[in-house]
Every structure is written in C-alpha cells, then in structure tokens.
Amino acid sequence: MTLGAIALRALIVGFIVSFAVITGFAYTTLLERKFLARLQHRVGPNRAGYIPLPRRGRSERKLLGGILQPAADAVKLFFKEDATPGDADRLVYNLAPMMAVIPAILILAVIPWMPGFSLFGAVFEPYFAIAPGVNVGVLFILAITSIGVYGVVLGGWGSASKYSVLGGIRASAQMISYELALGLSLLPPIMLANSMDLGVIVEAQGPFWGEWDLPFVIIQFPAALIFFIGAMAELQRHPFDLLEAEQELSSGYNVEYGGMRFGMFFMAEYMKMVSLSAIFAALFLGGYYGPIPFAADLPVIGLINMLIKIILSLMLMIWIRASWPRFRYDQLMAFGWKRLLPFALANVVLTGALIVLFG
Amino acid sequence: MIGMVEALLKGMATTLKHAIKPPVTIQYPEVKRPVRYRFKGRHALKRYDNGLEKCIGCSLCAAACPADAIFVEASENSDEERYSPGERYASTYEINMLRCIFCGYCEDACPTEAIVLEDDYELSFYDRASAIYTKEMLIDPVPEDGKPTPQETEPGKYDRSIPDMENPQ
Numbered sequence: 001m002t003l004g005a006i007a008l009r010a011l012i013v014g015f016i017v018s019f020a021v022i023t024g025f026a027y028t029t030l031l032e033r034k035f036l037a038r039l040q041h042r043v044g045p046n047r048a049g050y051i052p053l054p055r056r057g058r059s060e061r062k063l064l065g066g067i068l069q070p071a072a073d074a075v076k077l078f079f080k081e082d083a084t085p086g087d088a089d090r091l092v093y094n095l096a097p098m099m100a101v102i103p104a105i106l107i108l109a110v111i112p113w114m115p116g117f118s119l120f121g122a123v124f125e126p127y128f129a130i131a132p133g134v135n136v137g138v139l140f141i142l143a144i145t146s147i148g149v150y151g152v153v154l155g156g157w158g159s160a161s162k163y164s165v166l167g168g169i170r171a172s173a174q175m176i177s178y179e180l181a182l183g184l185s186l187l188p189p190i191m192l193a194n195s196m197d198l199g200v201i202v203e204a205q206g207p208f209w210g211e212w213d214l215p216f217v218i219i220q221f222p223a224a225l226i227f228f229i230g231a232m233a234e235l236q237r238h239p240f241d242l243l244e245a246e247q248e249l250s251s252g253y254n255v256e257y258g259g260m261r262f263g264m265f266f267m268a269e270y271m272k273m274v275s276l277s278a279i280f281a282a283l284f285l286g287g288y289y290g291p292i293p294f295a296a297d298l299p300v301i302g303l304i305n306m307l308i309k310i311i312l313s314l315m316l317m318i319w320i321r322a323s324w325p326r327f328r329y330d331q332l333m334a335f336g337w338k339r340l341l342p343f344a345l346a347n348v349v350l351t352g353a354l355i356v357l358f359g
Numbered sequence: 360m361i362g363m364v365e366a367l368l369k370g371m372a373t374t375l376k377h378a379i380k381p382p383v384t385i386q387y388p389e390v391k392r393p394v395r396y397r398f399k400g401r402h403a404l405k406r407y408d409n410g411l412e413k414c415i416g417c418s419l420c421a422a423a424c425p426a427d428a429i430f431v432e433a434s435e436n437s438d439e440e441r442y443s444p445g446e447r448y449a450s451t452y453e454i455n456m457l458r459c460i461f462c463g464y465c466e467d468a469c470p471t472e473a474i475v476l477e478d479d480y481e482l483s484f485y486d487r488a489s490a491i492y493t494k495e496m497l498i499d500p501v502p503e504d505g506k507p508t509p510q511e512t513e514p515g516k517y518d519r520s521i522p523d524m525e526n527p528q
Contacts, residue, residue, distance in 0.1 A: 039374045043384040323370040 009122065014130040017108055025270045026070030031311070032270075032318050034066065039322035045069040074263070082259030085159055092158030097257065097264035100151025103144045104271040110137035111278045112199045113306055114288055114299040127199040127288075128299065137198040138186050141279055142179075145234055148272060149175040152236075152253050155265065159256035167252025170242060170329070174233055177336035178240075182230030184344035188223040188351040189216050189283045198279070202287030215286035222347045224284040226340060228316075231276045233336070235269065238321035242329060273317065274310060281309035394478040399461045401479040402454055404498040405472065407522075410505025412442050412498065413473035415520045416449035423468035428458035436517075440509035445520025452494035456482050470521050 030045070037044030049068025084093060114128035126133055134140060149172055156168020190196055193204035205215045217224040233240040254265045281287060288295050290305030327335065385392055394400065405413045416433030432451035442448035465474050484490045501507045 035378075038382065039378045041377060041380060041383045043382045043386075319371060319374065323374040324367060 010130055013124075013128075014109070017113070017130055018105055021105075021108055021271060021274055022267075024274055025267055026074065028270045028274055028314060029073070029266075030066060030070050031314060032321075033069070035315055035318045036322050039319065048072040077260050077263035080259040082261055085161065085256050087160035088256065089158045089160065092154050093256075094261075096151050096155030096158055097261045097268075098151070099154060100148060100268035101264045101271070103148040103151070104268040104275065106144045107141055107272070107275040107279070110134050110140050110198050111275065112202055112282055112287055114302040115296055117299040127202070128302075129199070132199060133197060135195065135197050138190060138196045138201075138283075142183055142186070145182075145272070145276070146175065146179060148268065151265070151268065155257065156253035159253075161256050163251075164253045164255050167255070171236060171253060174236070174240060174242075174332060174336075177333060178230045178233035178340070181226055181336065181340040181344045182234060184341070184348050185223045185226035185230060186283065187348045188220045191348075191351055191355055192216060192219065198282050198287075202282050202289065205286040205289060215284060215289075217284040217286075220284070220347075220351065222343065223351075224280075226344045226347070227280060227284065228313075229340060231280060232317060232320070233332075235272050235276060235317075237273070237317055239324045239326050240332060242326055242332060273314060277310045277313035277317075278306065280313050281306060285309045285313075394480065398478050398480075399463050399476040401456075401477060401482055401492070402459075402465070402474050402497055403477045404449075404452065404474060404494065406499050406502060406505065407444075408502055408505055410501045410507060410510065411444060411517070412448060412508055413471045414449045414452065414469075415443050415445050415471055415473070416447045416452075417470060417520075419468045419470060420465035420474055423464040424459075425462060425464060426458045426460045428455045428460075429453070429465060430455075438512050438514045438517075441512045441517060442508045442510075443520075444517040444522070446518075447520075449494065452497065454492045454497065455490060456484070456492055457487060457490040472524070 034044040044066060046062070046065030047069075048066055048071070050065040051063040051067070053063055084090065109130045112127040112129045112132070114124075116123075116125040116127050116132075118124065124132065152171040153168040156164040156166075156171070189201050193201040195201060195204075201216075232238070254262055257265060286305075286309075288299075288302030288306050290302075290309055292301050292305055292308075295302035295305055407413060416431055418431040418433070421427075421429040421431050430451065430453045431449050433447040434450035436442055436446060436448050461476065463476050466476055
C-alpha cells in the first residue's frame with residue numbers, strides 16, 4: 001500500500017471513529033447521569049425524548065426516557081452566552097479548551113477496535129484502528145494523556161481567577177504524581193506481550209478459548225488496579241476530583257468558562273474517560289477478545305466485546321463516584337507517592353524477575 | 360490497609376444495594392403529591408351556599424398583610440344587585456403573588472372567613488403583570504344550589520354583614 005492510500009484510509013477511519021466517540025461521549029454523560037441517579041434512588045433525566053409504547057386501555061409506557069438529553073444539552077451549551085472575563089489572557093483563554101479536547105481525540109488513534117478484516121477490497125490489517133500497527137502505541141498514549149493537562153492548567157491560568165488557578169495547579173500536581181504510577185503499571189503488559197503495540201498486547205491475551213491465554217487482569221491484577229487508579233486520577237474523576245472540588249474551588253479550572261467553551265472541557269473529560277476505558281479494555285481485559293467468543297472469525301463481535309468492556313469500565317467509574325468520598329490534598333499526594341508508586345515499582349520488578357526466571 | 364480496602368468495598372456494596380431499590384422520585388407534572396392538611400397555597404375567596412360572596416370588602420386582610428400584597432376596593436350592595444350580605448362587597452380584589460409571603464394573616468384577619476389559603480401551589484408567571492391575581496381568578500365557583508352574583512334578593516334579608524359563627528372545635 002502506498003503512503004497516500006494509508007493516509008486516506010487513516011483519514012476515513014479516523015473520521016468515523018472520532019464521530020462515533022463524540023456521539024459516545026454524549027451518551028456517556030447520559031449513562032453517568034442515569035446510573036448515578038439510580039445509585040442515589042433517583043430517576044435521572046427522563047423527559048427529553050422517549051419511545052412511547054401505547055398499551056390498550058392503560059396509559060402508555062415510556063421506553064428509554066431521556067434518550068435525547070445529550071442533544072438538548074448540546075443545544076443549550078451552543079446557545080448559551082459565552083462571556084470572557086475582563087482580565088483574561090484572551091489567547092490562552094480561547095486556546096485552552098481546544099488544547100484539552102485535541103489530546104482527548106488523539107488518544108483514539110492507537111486503540112484497536114476490531115480484529116483485522118477486509119471490506120470492499122480495503123484491508124484492515126493487523127487490526128482495525130485509525131493507525132494500526134503503531135509499535136510505540138503505549139508510549140503515544142502516555143505522551144498524549146500528559147499533554148491533556150496543558151489545557152486544564154492554561155485554562156486555569158488564562159481566566160485570571162484565583163479559583164481556576166488553584167484548580168489548574170492541583171491538576172498539574174496530581175497529574176505528575178499519578179503519571180509515574182500509571183506509566184509503571186503499563187510496563188507489565190508490555191513485558192508480557194513483548195511489544196508496545198496495543199494490537200499485539202491484545203493478541204497476547206488471546207481469544208481466551210482453548211489455549212492458555214488469559215486477559216492480563218488475571219495474570220497482572222496489581223498492574224490493572226494501579227492502572228485503573230492512575231486513570232481515574234488522570235481523568236480527575238472521583239475520588240481524585242479535587243481540582244474541581246465544589247466546596248473549595250466552586251468548580252476549579254473551568255469556573256470562568258461558559259457555553260461551548262465549557263462544553264469542550266466537559267467533552268475532553270468524558271472523551272478521555274471513554275478512551276482510557278478503551279485502553280484499559282485493550283491492555284488488561286483482553287480487548288476485542290472478550291466475553292463473546294469467535295471474535296477472530298467475525299470482527300463485529302470484537303467491536304461488541306470492546307463496547308461491553310468500555311461500558312462496564314465506565315459504570316465502575318460512575319459507581320465509584322457514587323460511593324467514595326474525595327481525597328484530601330495531602331492524602332492524595334501521600335497515596336500517590338508513598339503507596340502507589342512503590343507498589344507499582346515492586347510489581348514491575350517482581351514481574352520482570354518472574355518473566356526472566358520462568359519466561 | 361486491609362481495613363481501608365474493606366471499608367471502600369463496603370461503601371460500594373451499599374450504593375449497589377440502593378441501586379436495586381426503586382427510585383423515590385415522584386414524577387411531578389404527571390403525579391402530584393397531596394399537600395398537608397394545613398398547607399398554605401394560593402388564596403381562594405369563598406361563597407355561601409346560596410352563591411353570595413363571603414367577602415364584604417372590609418380591607419382587614421389588606422391591613423393585616425405584612426407584605427402589602429392585597430388591594431381591596433369596596434362598593435355598595437343593593438337588594439337589586441347583591442354580591443354579598445350586608446352593606447358592601449369587594450368590587451376589586453387583587454393579590455400580588457410576587458409580594459405574598461403566604462403567612463396566612465389575611466385568613467386570620469378575615470371577619471367572615473372569606474379568604475382561605477388553599478392547596479394550589481403552581482403559581483408561576485411569565486411577567487409581573489400576570490403575577491397579580493384578580494378577584495375572578497381567586498373566587499370559588501358558584502355552588503350547585505346557589506345563584507351567581509349579583510343576585511336580586513328580597514329587602515331586609517341580608518342586612519347583616521357578618522354571619523353567626525361557631526367557636527372553633
């Protein structure tokens with residue numbers, strides 16, 4: 001395949017995947033609101049759009065209430081007044097939301113969605129992704145997720161408000177503290193699969209059936225745990241969401257933003273949630289080889305497996321949000337540096353030793 | 360460390376246990392919760408069984424109102440055009456719902472028990488002019504065996520403004 005053909009294919013696939021994930025982001029917010037509501041004895045949004053089921057003689061049943069809520073939210077955000085604070089650094093203020101969103105979309109490039117297949121003459125090998133076969137996929141993910149914090153910090157700094165600056169500072173400090181543990185938790189899967197290519201890591205976890213291939217969450221439970229904790233810290237989600245601790249900072253780095261500029265921060269957050277869930281699925285849960293067998297024969301099953309895993313991981317994050325209190329700042333730092341980092345290091349050393357000994 | 364993990368898992372089990380229970384939400388516009396016995400909602404102007412209005416336009420409610428929300432203008436009754444027993448009736452009765460604090464002092468002040476705070480709490484408006492509730496909006500409908508006001512009545516039957524009332528039980 002020529003370079004041009006590769007670029008064109010990446011462009012088309014990239015468009016489709018980005019579009020799907022942006023829709024997915026919208027429905028992630030709905031999932032969060034609905035599931036969180038259920039955990040708190042509430043109903044959640046159920047007004048905007050539903051499928052009416054007329055029943056003879058009785059009042060109609062409403063199915064999937066709130067299905068259009070994300071659309072209503074988007075319309076609201078687009079038409080809201082978008083005021084810029086007087087003292088804001090205009091360039092930075094306008095640039096920050098974009099700098100938050102772009103890395104969130106860029107992470108999608110290396111995520112494997114389906115096993116390789118060919119459709120109408122176009123061959124997707126070795127697996128279906130925007131950029132399949134990138135042999136530094138894991139490094140790429142680490143680099144891009146770290147860039148994401150620039151949007152947050154610059155947004156906090158550019159809006160010339162002490163609360164947003166404090167939120168931004170907290171974000172960067174938290175990111176630095178947990179990035180290390182996150183990076184170290186990625187090493188065991190890399191060592192086990194002997195590759196940084198996410199597709200190869202997924203293949204190493206095998207189709208589960210028949211052979212002795214297990215998802216890395218079973219072989220490497222500590223690494224999976226550290227990755228999940230680190231991912232939640234990276235996403236600034238509960239219980240690590242103290243950069244937008246309402247009680248202290250009202251809403252943190254985005255307090256001066258309104259309208260779609262705020263919406264972009266929001267979008268970045270939820271898209272990173274989706275993409276980190278996808279990475280978690282690929283690295284530890286066996287990617288597209290999942291609960292439903294025969295993914296290797298029928299690639300669509302691979303996509304369904306991937307979606308199941310992403311949704312389960314999202315629901316776990318929401319469940320945690322409903323259950324746990326927030327860390328105090330010193331607790332956050334102590335947990336990151338004194339517990340998680342040594343644990344991750346020990347895990348890497350132990351895994352490495354075991355691979356060398358029994359390899 | 361073990362204790363911490365145990366506590367965290369216990370917290371998650373608790374939330375999951377509550378996820379199975381049905382939501383406590385009342386679907387408001389479709390399902391309305393009945394109000395309490397002594398709830399103070401929108402005011403209503405009452406009528407006697409024969410359809411005559413209880414309000415005699417004395418303005419005691421307006422005087423009692425701490426928020427100055429009530430405006431009453433009285434006019435003379437006559438036997439040909441009788442609205443209420445006695446000399447006078449309220450030709451204009453307006454309550455500004457933006458001022459009203461629903462304290463119920465008007466209810467206490469009323470000598471004929473004409474104004475009562477009822478259970479309607481759906482008071483919302485798009486502009487300030489529509490926040491003023493007029494007599495037509497406040498007054499109760501005519502009872503079944505009564506006649507609408509103004510009524511033509513026989514002279515001398517309704518010269519007493521304030522009815523005989525019993526002590527509260």
